Amino acid sequence: MATIVSPxxxxxxxxxxxxxxxxxxxxxxxxxxxxxxxxxxMKQFTEIQSDVAGTLESFEVNEGEMVNPGDSLVIIREG
Structure with missing residues (x-):
């Protein structure tokens, strides 16, 4: 499993x-x-891109939720 985190x-x-x-x-x-x-x-949008290939298992945060650097956003099952 790979975790995509907020930068x-x-x-x-x-x-x-x-x-x-x-x-x-x-x-x-x-x-x-x-x-x-x-x-x-502050009205600037940063795309979050996956650095692994696989199946998106789950979102760890909800739509519109505040995140901090290093917070888990998505879990991807590699493969």
Missing amino acids: LPGVFYRKPAPGKPPFANEGDTIEVGQTIGIVEI
Whole structure:
């Protein structure tokens, strides 16, 4: 299992914008470099990309939840 962590503080979003579909869902096959969410701080948005390939097992934070650097965002089962 691999854990994707937040590189910075801010608000985590699973969608690129309200009303849009999420970047990824639990059970999806994830590729290296695929965007799985964004973190927003002071109107600046940073894409969170996977550094491993596998299956998205779970999101560790909810949509719109505050995160800190090093907080777990997503668990990916490699393979």
